[in-house]
Amino acid sequence: MTLHPEDLRVRQLGERRYDSPLADLLSTKQTSPHYVAEGDRVLLEDTVSMLAGHGLPSDQVPSFEAAGPRRKIYFDPANVTAGVLTCGGLCPGLNNVIRGLVQELAVHYGVKRIVGFRNGLQGLTAQHRDDTVELTPDAVRDIHTAGGTILGSSRGGQDADEMVDSLVARGIDILFVIGGDGGMRAATFLGAAIRRRGLEISVIGVPKTIDNDLPFTDQSFGFQSAFARATDFISAVAVEAAASPNGVGIVKLMGRHSGFIASYAALAANAADIVLIPEIPFVLGGAEGLLAHVERHVRAKGRVVIVLAEGAGQDLLEDHGLATDASGNLKLGNIGELLKDSITAHLTGAGLAPTIRYIDPSYAVRSIAANAYDSVYCLRLAHAAVHAAMAGCTEAAVARWRRRFVHVPLSLMTSRRNQVDPDGDLWLSVLETTCQPAEFGPARQRERVRAGFC
Amino acid sequence: MTLHPEDLRVRQLGERRYDSPLADLLSTKQTSPHYVAEGDRVLLEDTVSMLAGHGLPSDQVPSFEAAGPRRKIYFDPANVTAGVLTCGGLCPGLNNVIRGLVQELAVHYGVKRIVGFRNGLQGLTAQHRDDTVELTPDAVRDIHTAGGTILGSSRGGQDADEMVDSLVARGIDILFVIGGDGGMRAATFLGAAIRRRGLEISVIGVPKTIDNDLPFTDQSFGFQSAFARATDFISAVAVEAAASPNGVGIVKLMGRHSGFIASYAALAANAADIVLIPEIPFVLGGAEGLLAHVERHVRAKGRVVIVLAEGAGQDLLEDHGLATDASGNLKLGNIGELLKDSITAHLTGAGLAPTIRYIDPSYAVRSIAANAYDSVYCLRLAHAAVHAAMAGCTEAAVARWRRRFVHVPLSLMTSRRNQVDPDGDLWLSVLETTCQPAEFGPARQRERVRAGFC
Amino acid sequence: MTLHPEDLRVRQLGERRYDSPLADLLSTKQTSPHYVAEGDRVLLEDTVSMLAGHGLPSDQVPSFEAAGPRRKIYFDPANVTAGVLTCGGLCPGLNNVIRGLVQELAVHYGVKRIVGFRNGLQGLTAQHRDDTVELTPDAVRDIHTAGGTILGSSRGGQDADEMVDSLVARGIDILFVIGGDGGMRAATFLGAAIRRRGLEISVIGVPKTIDNDLPFTDQSFGFQSAFARATDFISAVAVEAAASPNGVGIVKLMGRHSGFIASYAALAANAADIVLIPEIPFVLGGAEGLLAHVERHVRAKGRVVIVLAEGAGQDLLEDHGLATDASGNLKLGNIGELLKDSITAHLTGAGLAPTIRYIDPSYAVRSIAANAYDSVYCLRLAHAAVHAAMAGCTEAAVARWRRRFVHVPLSLMTSRRNQVDPDGDLWLSVLETTCQPAEFGPARQRERVRAGFC
């Protein structure tokens, strides 16, 4: 694409003369991974070699190693034993990734032995290391039609050295860890332990997070399947809310720290009146609080539909459960129940005794099979993981960054968290679609619920 | 993200010592929009402002104007009349875009009059310009649940000046053209005619192509819905082929010039043995030709499943119909029928009289409603289009480029075509999944069908 | 079909010599609406006129009036005003019935005025009687694509005479009540009140029950849609249970008094290990109790999936909440929570600390749109209801009895309840499929869980 900067210039009718009605939503916005500020521009090209021709000094700019097959590889395929495990909560696509790994290893590289460890990292403990599944192309042929994982999963940390012992005992040359936060952290420790012991074992992470909260990842695999399924439940409570006087529908969706599923599902279903996510704190009481907004909405439209990420409003829960679960995740208090009770009390007090329909469909969302898009994505991600491993990469994750498959150092995958940017364009779209105020609380912006649509 | 280049360095176990079994697929590959060559790297950051800090001279590098709301706008919303039309073939998401435009115009900018022109550009002819639909938030509230377009569509070119007359007659300030190749070309001419006449009418294109063949677009809206639906038909003929001795399943999918739907659907369904696309010519006869491969496959596995883009193998059709349709598109000969007949003759001659199951499901694919992902995408694209128009952009299309919404000069949208790169990673994934040879013909590479999986 | 008894005789190879392994399941079975005993036979023909030729004295045998159009009708269509309302819980198909009524009344009979009363019987109170919706073919054209009811619903009884006053005030000649138990009872009272006042108003019930618990009905409309959707949730918890060590999946489905949804969904999903329904009491403790069976199952297979009707095991709930809701239905205690807690305690005590996945998807099941079968069924039922009303029937419900559409006196519809027959062939199929014991408790039959399948 030999294009000159001026080729990409867009025509403008003339000077901009009017204040935009949306201007007050824009005041704090600047360029970020989730927003391009007014006046900034998006590069046509995205690789070091492409930009070098335009004067970019290639050694000073942060960039990712491209994923993909290499002409020369590190391992002799005929002598490789690969291991695979899945850990953390379920997510659509786990079986697709397993299947893609096995297909690529066996069919294209000719790897003969592929071992599936059962129930996540637990499968690498001394006690369980021999309870494995042999993974062959035949054994995995149709597994992608089912949700879940044929290998089982679990949460929680095991001793890195005990796990390395298992790898050595089983003669593993390459280990694929398909997992989330916890799994990537464990894989990082495992890789370090392997390095300390001078072993030539490649550890490759395939990051999994239904919440889409891992960094350096366009959208995590399974995310699209998950939010698509979640829309069904928003529609369900919207139908319920519409069928009862003062109907209130509440759906609690996944999202401990990041409200992506809630945001995308709400945009797709287009039936949500309020979206609450962990990134945007909210206040219940007061004239600008959530309850007053709910009341105004029910009074005006006869109903309200609320989509809630499980991690939203945690500060509101007096008993906010600081205990950690086996994987070291904070346990969340149940914001759904709190809202249900608060809204019932508030609306009843306001003479609008509601019919509340509350559902938490998480298991029914995360256990589905991958949709067509995620099937392709998982397959290609698995191929990339195999190429990385066979080429001798280690302590690396495969990821998709702005539609390119890349290698990311494992430790980086847990160094930060992907979240909905309150100043990004996704959240702006949510606000535009729900017409909810930018914030619920004393400082919130002017009410923008308008007649007819929102 | 303050990351240094070395932070993104991935660890390598050691020197790469073995030739990869995939090496011969890699010989010709170099960095392109569809591939990142070995050794090249993908930039972490993607905007001019982000890269400027790393020494990129911003005025010399091709880049897109970011889409999104502006603080100051060109039109006074209270006095704006907007027009909307859809043209070209059906595509999932048309109604979602219409709905998103109306919602954003009416609710957020407060535009009062939105006119829908019927049946595409035909609606801008003098004869039909008054046969319009009034578009209000109420009228479009639920239209996204249905496929097709509430405005109707048509193909074919109208006189640009007659169309400008209609816009003037109807007092249109902003025209949104949701259309494909033909529509974008017409919008370009229309914009030029408006410019020549010194009118202050903004023309904004929302590019639509179920084939995903428009440039500067990650994936066109409706594409994911379409290929997901297409997988059902691959599965259908795969089931049929498996249930009959010498079963041959053939699905002809959309794709006049670009085999994206065929490729993605084949990857998602994972039941295709052969994928044929316009970008990769193939030979029928000879030991390395398609028919011999089909025969070998049927002999080995008892069946074969072929996914075919409608534009594949056009050179093979003696009567290749060079007539153009009303939009100026080349008419394609029916490669599906040719294959059906050739394969029947060949296999019968080889003593493998086949049961052929051939289906062309195009209408059933393109007429569905948008899935959850495309629903969100269409909504955000529509919002971007409205922001562009209200800000006074014109002769521009809105597009998504590496996950950023951008403005692209309209004329560029038809200046080139997005195609499956035979050296890109998508096609590589197809080859890895189907195990078909890289080419059917004399020069094709060694057979890679292996036992057990492919 | 002129067939003689001997034409229908089936050939038998010879004398039956062996005891069936299933014999002990058969001991108590006799002919009933849900079972045909060994030796009994099913009639080829099913109408009075058909059987009269075979010597059946037609006036002594219980039979239903056939539904359908009549050559002569009672009302002058040109002067008829019809009313429609929906009451009770949501059920797939409500909008289809509304639509079918309006279509048949308006298009085929030419009725001009059709009034929709809002929010069930509440809409017939003096306070709300004027808050109505005008129902025209145009207004209802696409409503069947959505679940719920465009008329709204509510529970609870209103004064019959006040409701008659509303009918008179609004000039209603025909009232269609689409509702459940409570609705049919209210319609019965309403019909009686009309009769007492000598009014010529027809009251026709269209029985609605997602639980399939109304009598004289093959399967209530929406039932198939509902149990089909319910299978998704059984699959979900089955996937979850399979992915965790000692995984326990529990789904609580609708079914206050009748376990049809639980039974059918379990048969369709084919992933349930235990089905618990109101008709079959069960014991938790003891060697033959539910908990011991669950423990054995988890020990043998590593997991268990339980499908539970909400009304199952109510006797086990100490606090069994005898309060009645607004419609006079008994309020049920939450057997799902009880089971969850009991199983957790029991398995933990047995050294099998479980991962429990419990979901109550009721709102997500009952709010869906009707599937294809129910769409046809609702349409035909609505047509039958209109024919009945126009012919002057009153205090009648339309129903489908052994695949014939019939009229049933309204009072009969609430005189008994359709339940799963513990001695019927449906429950036998459930036992055959789950391999659960016929009963959980001291007297239960021998364990029949066998290797490999169950």
Add this chain to the structure above:
Amino acid sequence: MTLHPEDLRVRQLGERRYDSPLADLLSTKQTSPHYVAEGDRVLLEDTVSMLAGHGLPSDQVPSFEAAGPRRKIYFDPANVTAGVLTCGGLCPGLNNVIRGLVQELAVHYGVKRIVGFRNGLQGLTAQHRDDTVELTPDAVRDIHTAGGTILGSSRGGQDADEMVDSLVARGIDILFVIGGDGGMRAATFLGAAIRRRGLEISVIGVPKTIDNDLPFTDQSFGFQSAFARATDFISAVAVEAAASPNGVGIVKLMGRHSGFIASYAALAANAADIVLIPEIPFVLGGAEGLLAHVERHVRAKGRVVIVLAEGAGQDLLEDHGLATDASGNLKLGNIGELLKDSITAHLTGAGLAPTIRYIDPSYAVRSIAANAYDSVYCLRLAHAAVHAAMAGCTEAAVARWRRRFVHVPLSLMTSRRNQVDPDGDLWLSVLETTCQPAEFGPARQRERVRAGFC
């Protein structure tokens, strides 16, 4: 249910005074399996024992043997070898039936050897009889999630004695033939040959017909899945037709001799304007012919949607292809193409040059997996087939008759054909829904297309 005739009497407001607008549709109707005439009544009870108490002489009335388990059985399960085969075209549910047979035989009766013959009756030829599949509960556990048949299928007749030889050679005691017309006929011949040779082999048919054209069957398994899927294609062409000026959508569905799929799918989709089935001949030309009606419809509404059974209008095809296929079925000429061409010519001649969207989705309909209802139905039918066989029944089919499972002599299953009754209530519903005339031709009844809805 001790109910007296008077309990079932429905109240009537008074004398019927007006001629029904529908009266002329009723003139020829009388009681049949598809209609209950005005004045006739439907029996509450349906078995010989139940009716005996009401004076029905049980030995003179045609009745079916009830299906179900028997206390005493003919075969010793420990020594039984069962065979299974599927023949004829694909139909949703084949794998469910196979799975249900294997489950019941192995788990409940303890049968050890179950042999699957491949590719239908071809699998019983001397040449192929050893190419079998061993069917175990494990092997069939998940096969119901896929369409088609794991055993393969074929059409066409084999020599009965050769097939008996195969059964003897393989030691088969029980053979289950899952097939259509051709399969039931072959099974009849096979049973007769076994009888002639004095062998103790049970032959049990499980009738399969996606067209629903076999007699003594409420609805054949797979039928509901099939017509549900077919509605998608009606919706597709309806969307297409609505999006083009003078849009004409045509869907050709299965139905060689019986228009059930076309009728039910049209009722469910509710988008069809014209339904054409084999049972109702039609005329193309003339003022009352189909083409004139199509023209009127397009002129009035701008579009028309036609649903067509493949066997409709065969008399119109000059070249009506009287050759028979391998199973002895008449080959049908392509009525879809004829209609497409005739309508194009007619409308073009009338100045309404159409956009025609024609699709024949048969393979995509018949290859799907069974839906939830059919899954339950297939399972129960398979259970009934096993009970019949183990009890020593032979030359019998299992069927569902008015919701009871019964045994039907095999020869009867092919003695007549189930068709849409032009005087039955199903076709009446189609006419009411489409508003098409009762017949296309000189004698057709008055036009009933009315404003607004039809």
